Amino acid sequence: MQNLSFRAKMLLAFVVILICALIVPSLIYRHKMVATIRDDALTTAKAQLNTVAWLLASHDRPYTEHALDQRLATLKKHLGVRITVVDINGNVVADSDVPLDQVHHLDNHASRPEIAQAQVQPMGVSVRFSATQERDLIYIARQLTLPGMGSGMVRIALPYSHVQEILDHMTRSFWGLLALTLGIFALLTTLLANQMTRSINNLVSMAISIGEGKYSNRIRIAPGKEFAPLLKAINHMAQKIQTNIETITSQKMELEAILNGMKEGVVALDSAGNILEWNRSMETIFPHILGKKGHRLIEAIRIPELETTCQSVLHNKVSSPQTVSLQLTTHDNRSYDVNIVPTGKEEPKVIVVFHDITEINRLEMIRKDFVANVSHELRTPLTSIKGYTETLMDLQKDQDENATRFLRIILKHTDAMAGILNDLLNLARLESSSDGNEISVQPVQVKPAMAMAQKSLAHLVESKKIHIKEDLSPGDCTVLVNPAHLEQVFKNLLENAVKYAPEMTGSICIRIRDCGDECLFEIEDNGPGIPLKEQDRIFERFYRVEKDRNSKIAGTGLGLAICKHIVQQHGGRIWVTSPLETSSGSRFSFTLKKV
Structure with a gap:
């Protein structure tokens, strides 16, 4: 059923509905018509039987076998029915279709259904096949008293074929009308289904064109009022998709421009750690990344520590899903501050950003060396100044008070400068320890x-x-x-x-x-x-x-x-x-x- 087309399903559904709507009532109607026609035929047969019985009983002289036979022949000629007279024991006395000299060869009719029924009821009726005439007949019998012959039975036989012909004609007409109705209905259903199929195919073509990126296509004419909401929804969907795609494309171009304008190298990895995309700066920093799309990061950047950290972030082996930072030194002695940023909710991905800090490290090293060297260089003359100042103060205890006050000022500022130098040296040692030198604890x-x-x-x-x-x-x-x-x-x-x-x-x-x-x-x-x-x-x-x-x-x-x-x-x-x-x-x- 699922493999059937929409047209076939629609046609099959309508045929089932039509059959249920026509055949069942028609069969009931035919059954009632058959019963009515049979009842009419039996009513006619009963009227003819009563007429025959009245005509036979109203004879003014006693019957002889020959006279009765002649009478039956005359009635058959006028009424067109077979008439049979039997005595009270079922023996045939006369028959309009059998010569008188052969009547005694006929079987006893006492066991015939209509004769047996007429023995206990006013009339007996039976419809059966006649071997003598080789066709179905309606047999109807009743009791009768004939002048000169006493009590007996009279039976008439009417052909049932005209009733059957009427029924057969009705049946042929019914089935012909049903076939014609089904044909017309199937034709109309096919035309309607074809029209609907074409309309649906237009909608399908529209959906396919949207899937192929032709977002500007629209359905202009609705096949019917029923399809108007669907057509409106598809056109609205196409418009929204077109707008969203244009926005996404614009944002993508802006993002590419930003990434390609960055000095920092940026590379994106999928959930397996394979390279997805990178910016131009990555090609300058790591030229081996060219042609490595879809490859592992270690194949383009041969730094095991970076590969291990990226895999840890991808598989949630780090303590938190936040940015992970590390500093790396490449084979050409350049230093990079690397930030590994996890992205994606359903499928984890990472963005790796390389910030070149080689120049920063060089300047920081120069600064540290400068501070340490200046501190060492200034410490010696300051020590000498302090020593000589203290000596002069000891030698001039009894000299001018102003000279002593000036020497104290010199000593105070010398101690301050020495304090600054000591702090600078301590800070330089601490920063040196921060760079990897172990602290004794x-x-x-x-x-x-x-x-x-x-x-x-x-x-x-x-x-x-x-x-x-x-x-x-x-x-x-x-x-x-x-x-x-x-x-x-x-x-x-x-x-x-x-x-x-x-x-x-x-x-x-x-x-x-x-x-x-x-x-x-x-x-x-x-x-x-x-x-x-x-x-x-x-x-x-x-x-x-x-x-x-x-x-x-x-x-x-x-x-x-x-x-x-x-x-x-x-x-x-x-x-x-x-x-x-x-x-x-x-x-x-x-x-x-x-x-």
């Missing part, structure tokens, strides 16, 4: 390190009469860290707190908390605080809050940058909170992993 108890930092700043605390409060956890936190670096962080944060705490009324609170896998350290002061808009930059080197640049508070602007480098190198976090809930001061917090 060991388990360190934080309370002694904190005590050492406080001891080194005791003279500043005493000079400003600042109160220090300790809020330490009951136990002693032990962290895995470089001891000198931990003491440096404590010292820098405490020194900042001391500098900005007000004299005489200043207070500093030191807290140490055990937070499961890590220790939390907090150094809080009641100083002027840090504006919110500048809190993101205070950990940058040489950055100082604007209001502090114009104050008398000395500082190099490198202390917090050093703290940030040390904490991050040890896997911790550092941040600032200002203002506080109870004052306008600041709270510096950082974490380190416990042993």
Whole structure:
């Protein structure tokens, strides 16, 4: 049924409907017509039988066998029916179709259905085939008393063929009319189906043309009101698809222009890690990528670490589905910062972006070398200046007070410059460690390190009469860290707190908390605080809050940058909170992993 065409299905459905609508009522009507015609034939036969019986019974003289035979012949001539008279025992007395001298050869009729029925009912009727006349006849009999012969039966036989002919004619007419109706109906159905098929084929052709990219095609004429909504929907769909395709094409061209205008190399990989697309910069960075569409990335860029990381991102083997970054060095000694971005929800894909940082690394190395070299070069003359200044101060204790004051100023600024150089050297060492040089770490108890930092700043605390409060956890936190670096962080944060705490009324609170896998350290002061808009930059080197640049508070602007480098190198976090809930001061917090 599913393999049939729409036209065949429609024709078959209409034929079934027509047959159910015509044949069933026609058969019922034919059955009723047959019954009616038979009833009419029997009614006529009964009337003729009564007429024959009346004519035979009304004879004015007793019958003899010869007279009865003559009478039956006369009635047959006028009525056209066969008449048979039998006695009460079923013996044939006379028959209009059998000569009198042969009547005694006829079988006894007592067992004939119509005779047997007439024995107990007013009339007996039977329709059966007659071997004598070789056709179907209607036999009808009734009791009769004949003058001179007593009681008996009279039976007439009428041909049933004219009834059957009427029925056969009706049947032929019925089947002919049905065939004609089916033919006309099939022709009309075929024409209608062809028209609908053509209309549907137009819609199909339209859909095929849309599938082939001919989005400007439209169906202008609807085959009928029923198809108008479908035609409108298809035209609207084609318009929307055309608009969307044009938008997508425009966006694709814009994206290609952007990608090809980028200096960064970009390559897209499918879910299997095969190369899909790339921009022009990739051809410059990795010329072997040409002709490698559909190949594995390792075939174009022979860096196993990159291939492994891409596969990990594709198969969700990384800790989070966010961008994964790594730095690679190619065979021609160029450095790239590579970002691997996962895309696609149902089918995972990745975009790999190569940013050339060779020049940035070169300039950074030059900067580091410059800072280290300048620091070393300046350290020697500053040491000499400081030494000679201290010597002159010792030699001129009793000399001019102005000369002594100038020497003290020289010594103060020399110490400041030496502090800057020391901080620069420390920062250069930390940055060198960030580039891959290992840091020497060991388990360190934080309370002694904190005590050492406080001891080194005791003279500043005493000079400003600042109160220090300790809020330490009951136990002693032990962290895995470089001891000198931990003491440096404590010292820098405490020194900042001391500098900005007000004299005489200043207070500093030191807290140490055990937070499961890590220790939390907090150094809080009641100083002027840090504006919110500048809190993101205070950990940058040489950055100082604007209001502090114009104050008398000395500082190099490198202390917090050093703290940030040390904490991050040890896997911790550092941040600032200002203002506080109870004052306008600041709270510096950082974490380190416990042993």
